[in-house]
Amino acid sequence: MIEKTIVSNLVSQWLDGKENYFLVDVNVSRDNRIVVEIDHPDGVWIDDCVELSKFIESSLDRDVEDYELEVGSAGIGQPFKVFQQYLNHVGQEVEVLPKEGSKIKGVLKSADEKCFVIGTKQKKSIEGKKRPVMVDVDMTFGYDEINYTKYIISLK
Secondary structure (H helix, E strand, O other), X not given: OOOHHHHHHHHHHHHOOOOOOEEEEEEEOOOOEEEEEEEOOOOOOXXXXXXXXXXXXXXXXXXXXXXXXXXXXXXXXXXXXXXXXXXXXXXOEEEEEEOOOOOEEEEEEEEOOOEEEEEEEEEEOOOOOOOOEEEEEEEEEEHHHEEEEEEOOOOO
């Protein structure tokens, strides 16, 4: 079986000098199906996927060990896998599923290595008001407190 670390190192070599590109995931199955996901704040071009695929293939020998290789971008609407995806989506609408609670939608306001903040609108009872009013509420989550965060595609 081809080692994941070998493929990850090859991707890192290719990414060196490629401004703003980053590795999202490398997966190698038992039957040597290799899936590589990369991303960029402005999206990933097919030409870049082809170039990376050729780079990886030039370093692996099919005569020694056969494999299937798939190189692509991180899927839109898929849960974030790496911290850089949080940074790239600051200011955009996301959906968060906490480990305790239900889905929350809001704008990703900030992210650092320990946690991230989303701004939401919630109904709150205000003294002197007969009905609850919508107010802005910032919610902070540690990465270990959530099942997933994903970008919400808006067609507005």
